[in-house]
Amino acid sequence: MPSAPRTLLDKIWDDHVVCTPSGELPLLYIDRHLVHEVTSPQAFEGLRLAGRRVRRPEATFATPDHNVPTSDRRLPIADPISKQQIDTLRANCREFGVRLFDLDDADQGIVHVIGPELGITQPGMTIVCGDSHTATHGALGSLAFGIGTSEVEHVLATQTLRQAKPKSLEVRVEGSLPPGVTAKDIVLYLIGRLSTEGGVGHVIEYTGECIRSLGMEQRMTVCNMSIEAGARAGMIAPDAVTFDYLRGRDHAPKDYDAAVARWEKLPSDPGAVYDRVEIFRAADVVPQVTWGTNPAQVTGIDAVVPDPAAFADPNDRSSAARALDYMGLAGGTKIVDIPLDRVFIGSCTNSRIEDLRAAASVIRGYRVAPSVQAMVVPGSGRVKRQAEEEGLDRVFREAGFDWREAGCSMCLGMNPDTLAPQERCASTSNRNFEGRQGKGGRTHLVSPAMAAAAAVAGHFVDVRHWQYK
Amino acid sequence: MQSFTTHTGIVAALDRANVDTDQIIPKQFLKRIERTGFGQFLFFDWRFLPDGSLNPDFELNQPPAAGASVLLARRNFGCGSSREHAPWSLADYGFRAVIAPTFADIFFNNCFQNGIVPIRLDEADVDELFKRARAAAANGGQYRLHVDLKACTVSDDAGFERSFAVDSFRRQCLLEGLDDIGLSLRHTDEIAAWEKAHGLPAVSH
Numbered sequence: 065m066p067s068a069p070r071t072l073l074d075k076i077w078d079d080h081v082v083c084t085p086s087g088e089l090p091l092l093y094i095d096r097h098l099v100h101e102v103t104s105p106q107a108f109e110g111l112r113l114a115g116r117r118v119r120r121p122e123a124t125f126a127t128p129d130h131n132v133p134t135s136d137r138r139l140p141i142a143d144p145i146s147k148q149q150i151d152t153l154r155a156n157c158r159e160f161g162v163r164l165f166d167l168d169d170a171d172q173g174i175v176h177v178i179g180p181e182l183g184i185t186q187p188g189m190t191i192v193c194g195d196s197h198t199a200t201h202g203a204l205g206s207l208a209f210g211i212g213t214s215e216v217e218h219v220l221a222t223q224t225l226r227q228a229k230p231k232s233l234e235v236r237v238e239g240s241l242p243p244g245v246t247a248k249d250i251v252l253y254l255i256g257r258l259s260t261e262g263g264v265g266h267v268i269e270y271t272g273e274c275i276r277s278l279g280m281e282q283r284m285t286v287c288n289m290s291i292e293a294g295a296r297a298g299m300i301a302p303d304a305v306t307f308d309y310l311r312g313r314d315h316a317p318k319d320y321d322a323a324v325a326r327w328e329k330l331p332s333d334p335g336a337v338y339d340r341v342e343i344f345r346a347a348d349v350v351p352q353v354t355w356g357t358n359p360a361q362v363t364g365i366d367a368v369v370p371d372p373a374a375f376a377d378p379n380d381r382s383s384a385a386r387a388l389d390y391m392g393l394a395g396g397t398k399i400v401d402i403p404l405d406r407v408f409i410g411s412c413t414n415s416r417i418e419d420l421r422a423a424a425s426v427i428r429g430y431r432v433a434p435s436v437q438a439m440v441v442p443g444s445g446r447v448k449r450q451a452e453e454e455g456l457d458r459v460f461r462e463a464g465f466d467w468r469e470a471g472c473s474m475c476l477g478m479n480p481d482t483l484a485p486q487e488r489c490a491s492t493s494n495r496n497f498e499g500r501q502g503k504g505g506r507t508h509l510v511s512p513a514m515a516a517a518a519a520v521a522g523h524f525v526d527v528r529h530w531q532y533k
Numbered sequence: 534m535q536s537f538t539t540h541t542g543i544v545a546a547l548d549r550a551n552v553d554t555d556q557i558i559p560k561q562f563l564k565r566i567e568r569t570g571f572g573q574f575l576f577f578d579w580r581f582l583p584d585g586s587l588n589p590d591f592e593l594n595q596p597p598a599a600g601a602s603v604l605l606a607r608r609n610f611g612c613g614s615s616r617e618h619a620p621w622s623l624a625d626y627g628f629r630a631v632i633a634p635t636f637a638d639i640f641f642n643n644c645f646q647n648g649i650v651p652i653r654l655d656e657a658d659v660d661e662l663f664k665r666a667r668a669a670a671a672n673g674g675q676y677r678l679h680v681d682l683k684a685c686t687v688s689d690d691a692g693f694e695r696s697f698a699v700d701s702f703r704r705q706c707l708l709e710g711l712d713d714i715g716l717s718l719r720h721t722d723e724i725a726a727w728e729k730a731h732g733l734p735a736v737s738h
């Protein structure tokens with residue numbers, strides 16, 4: 065008897081349920097566990113206190129990224145508490161036998177950048193990390209989601225997680241990507257439409273012509289921000305783009321053709337039913353800029369900052385009013401009239417080589433506006449080296465950008481890279497929450513091309529009309 | 534883990550939607566390597582003025598919320614970062630329950646690991662609780678709620694009573710204060726069988 069058509073999520077889920085003991089939540093097997101310095105120390109400490117070991121150290125990969133300085137790596141880390149957290153990760157990895165990509169490792173970088181880059185992330189896998197942007201890895205057709213520290217400890221000890229099966233949400237983006245519009249604009253637009261909680265309880269599968277046409281790194285940008293719509297994870301069915309991307313990477317399967325033959329069975333079957341479907345048109349998307357303090361408070365570059373009074377829902381109205389107060393903006397202001405102090409190109413959303421190429425092509429032959437301080441922080445040591453081989457670092461430096469070492473940096477400002485109070489920043493990162501990039505700092509989320517153009521102009525500009533040199 | 538059966542406590546009413554974990558515990562306090570001592574940093578940027586003094590305008594600093602252990606908020610509470618430091622700081626400050634119309638998934642899960650009950654009530658019921666908390670405050674008093682995890686109800690002394698839904702396994706773990714890693718390790722044979730069936734080498738220890 066043929067089985068009922070299944071979604072990508074169904075297939076990965078069914079394959080990973082170890083058991084569902086009566087009266088308990090299912091135990092889901094976890095193929096890959098990524099670890100960083102901020103959300104792991106208490107988990108390792110828990111293991112130690114209980115006398116437990118890491119069940120499968122070879123399935124676990126660690127790197128310091130959140131706290132690390134992005135200036136000269138040969139200098140000691142100035143902040144003693146950051147240093148302690150990084151030292152603790154080092155000691156824990158040694159004690160429990162976990163592979164660490166340490167600060168001096170050529171492959172160190174943001175955990176969500178190095179996973180795919182090293183081929184640790186593969187289609188059909190379950191992947192977790194004590195970090196909400198783990199959804200990034202779903203771009204390769206895996207089920208990848210963020211967990212808390214107690215769950216990190218659970219995975220370390222058992223290689224499984226207690227999970228109820230999430231619901232499935234198909235987000236279909238029809239039509240082709242308009243010129244000058246990028247994956248970042250697509251995902252910001254989707255979040256604006258779905259709201260910050262539209263995806264709660266769901267795993268989003270992105271489908272449709274527009275999504276299929278994206279390159280691997282652009283797909284990562286889309287999946288990365290699934291959590292900003294509240295979704296548990298985001299995923300995209302693996303295809304030739306995925307298989308070409310992974311081929312030859314350090315941790316890719318040795319018998320690659322056999323792996324591809326397995327992976328080709330993963331995409332959702334025709335007729336598979338999702339719990340919910342939302343359909344959008346790529347043609348409706350213009351370059352996006354956030355104006356508020358959550359990623360759903362977003363609008364097009366050709367629009368104005370909204371008037372809070374225009375929101376029908378009282379929660380939305382008061383949120384918008386609070387946000388504008390914090391952001392120092394008035395309703396009705398044209399987005400292109402918003403002046404900037406800082407520009408940050410980086411983060412697990414937009415710090416890969418294609419992102420840096422896009423930004424560099426905008427600024428080539430231009431200079432950063434005198435009123436703006438701008439920086440580029442590559443997502444990993446590999447991205448940095450690749451960019452330098454292509455001469456992108458020179459393009460950035462000659463335009464007046466700082467060129468830094470890999471890490472999370474000003475995405476969350478746990479290291480010295482932060483905004484001063486009331487400084488206004490165009491950022492390619494994923495969160496514009498109050499104080500995210502520094503207490504009192506004002507963050508506008510944009511694509512790398514939009515950030516680069518804003519750095520040159522000193523205010524937001526519509527990159528669709530940019531004069532490339 | 535601290536168990537939870539019933540709890541009666543003062544309500545702190547935080548009338549905001551989309552309270553993210555960056556606000557609950559700002560990043561500068563994530564560098565500690567312990568699970569304890571985070572309460573002093575809870576809502577730090579809202580609770581304290583730049584000079585370090587208490588911000589009198591912030592709800593938690595006002596007399597009706599003194600000694601509060603039940604937090605009332607609007608929808609999508611706990612969105613954003615997965616940091617478990619958020620429930621650690623809420624628990625360390627003294628909160629045992631959070632009531633909101635909706636919660637972000639990771640935060641919701643993290644609560645159960647830390648002896649906090651996250652309670653989803655309808656928007657209209659949450660509205661009613663805000664009204665009651667405000668009325669008590671207007672009379673110079675405090676508002677108390679009673680949370681019963683055995684019966685899955687939340688109630689006050691003036692006739693409000695609603696039941697809430699909670700996964701039965703999570704509920705049992707919380708009622709008994711169970712170590713869920715210990716529970717999962719009871720299934721080591723099934724885990725090993727899964728690994729074998731998927732061609733993974735056996736675990737040596």
Ligand code: SF4
Nearest residue numbers: 197411412472475476
């Ligand atoms: S770059 Fe930002 S969002 Fe991504 S893992 Fe680092 S801190 Fe988190």
